Amino acid sequence: AIDIVRQSDSYYKNVYVIKHDTSTNWHKIYDKIEAGDIEELLERKHCGGTSHKEVFEHICEFSKTSDTFVSLVICITDMMSDIQECQQILGSIPRIYLVPQEVNESYTENVKGKVITIQT
DSSP states (O other): HHHHHHHHHHSOOOEEEEEEEOOOOEEEEEESSSSSHHHHHSSSSOSSSSSSSSHHHHHHHHHHSSSSOOOOEEEEEOOOOOOHHHHGGGGTTOOEEETTOOOOOGGTOSSSEEEEEEEO
16 A cells, blocks of 8 residues: 555655544645655554545545645545445545455445555
8 A cells, every 4th residue: 555655656746645444533745755754654543444434525625625636536445334325525536446356346336436456
């Protein structure tokens, strides 16, 4: 996951990282990801049950109140959450879901956006 965040830094002006489970208690904007940031990015901030509702709302609020344009949302997830139920919150913001190979295909049905399977 960190490699994907680092690669995103090469393509976008800012990378806004949000770590969450059912709430968004940690987030940070990186205008450039440096070697010293990797340890912070690797640190697990949350675990347990997951809901994307609050994080999607947070992204929308950020896009309304920030000078930064949200051009893409990349979720690194096992898809075991409420994505199908709350994905409309993001409106037309493009999104990519990076999921482990083991994910049950039923979790990705009717998901708006691109689902990419990654090796874990």
